[in-house]
Amino acid sequence: MQIQISGHQIEVTQALRDHVQNRLKKLDKYFDNVTSLAVVLSVEKLEQRAEATLAAAGRTLHAEASDGDMYASIDTLLDKLVAQLRKHKEKLAAHHREEGRELRAE
Numbered sequence: 001m002q003i004q005i006s007g008h009q010i011e012v013t014q015a016l017r018d019h020v021q022n023r024l025k026k027l028d029k030y031f032d033n034v035t036s037l038a039v040v041l042s043v044e045k046l047e048q049r050a051e052a053t054l055a056a057a058g059r060t061l062h063a064e065a066s067d068g069d070m071y072a073s074i075d076t077l078l079d080k081l082v083a084q085l086r087k088h089k090e091k092l093a094a095h096h097r098e099e100g101r102e103l104r105a106e
Helices: 014-024 070-105
Strands: 002-008 034-044 047-056 059-067
Touching (some): 014 070, 034 070
Antiparallel strands (some): 034 047
């Protein structure tokens, strides 16, 4: 999985980059076909914001999170992406089960 990290009105330090990479590499555990991930970290006044766009097999997922702390924003972002990936994976599995039922009925 390719991870691209950029900052908008913030310098992305090595500590932030390491935190994002360590936390978001766990997405492979939930879904195998994650091809790329683009993360944008930004600051607007007192709001620390993290946004991510994830490309998975045939699907593009987007999530955003904001908090007073950038690390908390990144963690919340991960939770949102995990929820979306689980839902996507369940839809794929349910679709395949439907096909199996149709084949057995014939």
